[in-house]
Amino acid sequence: MTHSLSKDEVSLLRKAFRMPSVQTMTSRKTSITNAFVCSIIPVVPPTPEEIKEVLRIFEMTPQDVRCAYCGDKSSEWDHLRPLVIARRPTGHISEIANLVPSCGKCNQSKGNSDWRTWMLGSAPRCPTVRGIQDVAQRIARLEAFERWRKPTVVNFKRILDTNAYSKYWDELDAVVALMEDSQKLANELRSKIAEARMDWDVRPLSSSKITGPCDPSGD
Numbered sequence: 001m002t003h004s005l006s007k008d009e010v011s012l013l014r015k016a017f018r019m020p021s022v023q024t025m026t027s028r029k030t031s032i033t034n035a036f037v038c039s040i041i042p043v044v045p046p047t048p049e050e051i052k053e054v055l056r057i058f059e060m061t062p063q064d065v066r067c068a069y070c071g072d073k074s075s076e077w078d079h080l081r082p083l084v085i086a087r088r089p090t091g092h093i094s095e096i097a098n099l100v101p102s103c104g105k106c107n108q109s110k111g112n113s114d115w116r117t118w119m120l121g122s123a124p125r126c127p128t129v130r131g132i133q134d135v136a137q138r139i140a141r142l143e144a145f146e147r148w149r150k151p152t153v154v155n156f157k158r159i160l161d162t163n164a165y166s167k168y169w170d171e172l173d174a175v176v177a178l179m180e181d182s183q184k185l186a187n188e189l190r191s192k193i194a195e196a197r198m199d200w201d202v203r204p205l206s207s208s209k210i211t212g213p214c215d216p217s218g219d
């Protein structure tokens, strides 16, 4: 029991445990929106020469690809300019002129923000907040990358039949609205379940508080 534990032990034990993060409908809205956008945007694979050129701009070798934002080992290539803003496509696509090597931390933290504002801003885990020393130099390399090639911007409205195109986004909006309704219902059900704790198929009681409806933040 906690009374026999020292403060240090308690803090150590707290750090050792991590409750799995809870997925909610609302926290999934962004991924649903991304799925709608990514399902229609063009994907243009680069040539080996283009990859070589981009690595040269970032002063990297194929053997040691680093995150362009922070310098950690790269685990993915991130869309420098976002594909989605305000639940609609920006026109930017998956092509090497819009992709830079990134670590998962930066990719997650940056989201759909403007890359320069994000790098210099105060978002959790952004390079400035993490105290990355050479942020200015990294920004200069990213600007060199921007100068290298103008990115494609597809005007979807001009290419596509207007009715089909607006129907598609109406469907996304309907899915999101339904998810929001379902989340409200889920919150009600969840509190009823929490209130009925005595009826849960009983395990030894602990004094820890049961968290209520999960944090509906997300976007």
Ligand SMILES: [Zn+2]
Residues within 6 Å of the ligand: 067, 068, 069, 070, 071, 072, 102, 103, 104, 105, 106, 107
């Ligand atoms: Zn990074």
